[in-house]
Amino acid sequence: MKALGLIAVLGTGLLLLAASRDFPNWGDPSSPASSYRLSRHFITQTINETAVPNMVTAVLADYRGYDTLFEAVVIFTAGIAVIGILRRYGNRDFIPAGGEVHLTPKQPDLIVESTVRLLIPVIQIFALYVIAHGHHSPGGGFQGGVIFGASFILLALARDLRTAQNWVAEKRMLILACCGILIYAGIGVLCQLLGENFLDYQILHRILPTDPVMARYHSILGVEIGVAFTVTAIMFSIYSNLSSNGQMKEGI
Amino acid sequence: MEAQGQEGEIVSQFWIFDLILLVFLVTTAVIALRVRDLLSAAMIFGVYSFLICLLWTGMGAVDVAFTEAAVGAGVSAVFLISTVLRTSRKSSD
Amino acid sequence: MELLEAIVDGMNYWIFIILMMIGLYAMITKNNLVKKLIGMSIFQTAILLFYISLGVKEGATIPILPHYYAHTSQEEQGNLVGSSDQAHAGKEASSATEGGKEKPSVAHAGSPKIDPNRFTNPLPHVLMLTAIVVGVSTLGVALSITQKLYTEFGTIEENEILDQLKSGDD
Numbered sequence: 331m332k333a334l335g336l337i338a339v340l341g342t343g344l345l346l347l348a349a350s351r352d353f354p355n356w357g358d359p360s361s362p363a364s365s366y367r368l369s370r371h372f373i374t375q376t377i378n379e380t381a382v383p384n385m386v387t388a389v390l391a392d393y394r395g396y397d398t399l400f401e402a403v404v405i406f407t408a409g410i411a412v413i414g415i416l417r418r419y420g421n422r423d424f425i426p427a428g429g430e431v432h433l434t435p436k437q438p439d440l441i442v443e444s445t446v447r448l449l450i451p452v453i454q455i456f457a458l459y460v461i462a463h464g465h466h467s468p469g470g471g472f473q474g475g476v477i478f479g480a481s482f483i484l485l486a487l488a489r490d491l492r493t494a495q496n497w498v499a500e501k502r503m504l505i506l507a508c509c510g511i512l513i514y515a516g517i518g519v520l521c522q523l524l525g526e527n528f529l530d531y532q533i534l535h536r537i538l539p540t541d542p543v544m545a546r547y548h549s550i551l552g553v554e555i556g557v558a559f560t561v562t563a564i565m566f567s568i569y570s571n572l573s574s575n576g577q578m579k580e581g582i
Numbered sequence: 583m584e585a586q587g588q589e590g591e592i593v594s595q596f597w598i599f600d601l602i603l604l605v606f607l608v609t610t611a612v613i614a615l616r617v618r619d620l621l622s623a624a625m626i627f628g629v630y631s632f633l634i635c636l637l638w639t640g641m642g643a644v645d646v647a648f649t650e651a652a653v654g655a656g657v658s659a660v661f662l663i664s665t666v667l668r669t670s671r672k673s674s675d
Numbered sequence: 676m677e678l679l680e681a682i683v684d685g686m687n688y689w690i691f692i693i694l695m696m697i698g699l700y701a702m703i704t705k706n707n708l709v710k711k712l713i714g715m716s717i718f719q720t721a722i723l724l725f726y727i728s729l730g731v732k733e734g735a736t737i738p739i740l741p742h743y744y745a746h747t748s749q750e751e752q753g754n755l756v757g758s759s760d761q762a763h764a765g766k767e768a769s770s771a772t773e774g775g776k777e778k779p780s781v782a783h784a785g786s787p788k789i790d791p792n793r794f795t796n797p798l799p800h801v802l803m804l805t806a807i808v809v810g811v812s813t814l815g816v817a818l819s820i821t822q823k824l825y826t827e828f829g830t831i832e833e834n835e836i837l838d839q840l841k842s843g844d845d
Contacts, residue, residue: 568812604687643795675705
């Protein structure tokens, strides 16, 4: 098996090495990927069309809005799938897995607890900053959502899962995830109701007190908030299911 | 011309940094797959993610690097560790 | 020196091939399911690395416009960028001062005023950014399947699971 695998891998590698001679030169500005008019349009026209200096955010949430919407749906589906795979209903006996897991509640540690108490608000404020400032700096819904979810994961790691569940119950997290998708899709449907294509934000200037360009700017923020809701909720939900083997009782 | 020369110098220095990163990258990838203790493998995988995040920062993909730092080095390492602690920590290969 | 340049040029493409081979080898031959998943993640980052490599431009900066562009009027922008087809970041200030000609201001549309060669291609970044987050979600699903297998079979070694399945069939 190992020899067969090695042969297959080496064959693939050699084919790719042969193919890599046809790649464009490293960093060539006139390579096909960089000289195609779509990428030129994104670089030169984003600021005029959406007033967003960070092109990545603008392309992510505006030009490729469909793509991002369904990426968010994939994340949501993954969270639901983890719950569906791991959760056990009924009275089947739970097999405690592994020997290393602390199944008794941890004694609160003074240093860890104080550090976490200081850190979590800072992490959450930074996450909100990343979400809201994604137009002008690296960041956006995905990154901010992951950081916000990580703050809850930190709480669950430092205390135990039950404390974190008391803060944010699982049901509430899943409602939050649904809300995220609904905010995103709702903005798209709102555009449709006003008589434009799905996720064509320009038309929102009729209900927002701005011009079409700034309507796109503000809709991108709305979309990012929706993505952040979903990512936050799903990251924490996946963590709490994985760490408690689907029982949601004792974490690691 | 002078500006061009200076820029070339910066680029070549950047390549040395790049080369060091790439060597570390391959090393951490191999170690993460060879080490028998799965907890160590998960931690070294976090290091690998952070190195690739640095590489992307060098390539100018700041958004991707930010995502990788938050996701790869943070959350996915935590997912791996929680699974390792919930299953077995020993690996046969 | 030319050899060095050839190596430097090819290096980033080779590294993605090497990482991809490491990941593929781990996915094929490793027995432990967690090791297989780590190999899958390495494979995934190799693909991401390839896409990001395609967007790199020599002498270009990150795909975020400086605040200068966002807060100056359209005419100033025309003077600033229109004359700098080969220019890089350092020449901004000089070309801004020398321009004096009036250009008709077209609000929110019109001719390219920003030199595309000065900014990295943002499109691969967008594709890969979402791929990373989707990748960690699918990693979560795969790990949950691993835990499920452990509660069923008591092991995460592939050959032991296969043995148990075979002995169960007989």
